[in-house]
Amino acid sequence: MKNTTLVNHPPAVAVPEDNRPLVAPIYQSVKFSFDDTNETLRYQRGEREGFFYSRNANPTLTQLQRLLSCSAC
Numbered sequence: 001m002k003n004t005t006l007v008n009h010p011p012a013v014a015v016p017e018d019n020r021p022l023v024a025p026i027y028q029s030v031k032f033s034f035d036d037t038n039e040t041l042r043y044q045r046g047e048r049e050g051f052f053y054s055r056n057a058n059p060t061l062t063q064l065q066r067l068l069s070c071s072a073c
Contacts, residue, residue: 027060 032051042048
C-alpha cells in the first residue's frame with residue numbers, strides 16, 4: 001500500500017483474549033466492509049448480522065441502545 005492509503009486503512013491491532021478492554025471501544029468508522037459481495041448481499045437481505053453504514057447502526061450505538069433499554073431492569 002502507498003503511505004497515503006495506510007492513513008485511511010491502518011493495520012489492525014490484535015488484542016489478546018485475556019487482555020480485553022474493560023469498556024467497549026468507540027467505533028468512529030463511517031463504513032464497514034464485508035469479505036465479499038455475497039456477504040454484503042446476505043446482510044442487505046437480513047440473513048446475517050453486521051454493520052454497513054454508521055448512520056444506520058454501529059457497535060457503539062448498539063451498545064448504547066441495549067444499555068438504555070435495560071435502564072429500568
